[in-house]
Amino acid sequence: MAMTLRTDDELERALTALAEAEGTSRQEIVRRAVLERYERSGHAARVQASSGRLIEKWGDVLDRLGTV
Numbered sequence: 001m002a003m004t005l006r007t008d009d010e011l012e013r014a015l016t017a018l019a020e021a022e023g024t025s026r027q028e029i030v031r032r033a034v035l036e037r038y039e040r041s042g043h044a045a046r047v048q049a050s051s052g053r054l055i056e057k058w059g060d061v062l063d064r065l066g067t068v
Helices: 010-023 028-066
Strands: none
Touching: 010 028
């Protein structure tokens, strides 16, 4: 699927520098950046859900430890 990406001078310089440094295409740099961001957002949601479960289970203990 094709997509047009509008860039400014700063993004052009960054894409070009990264592509040259990594020996890959500018398209691949954008692809990796989007997928990395997607993975991180999923990770943050999993951490938040896990934290909620742990607080529900151990919240009273954490409260007591915090008041010692």
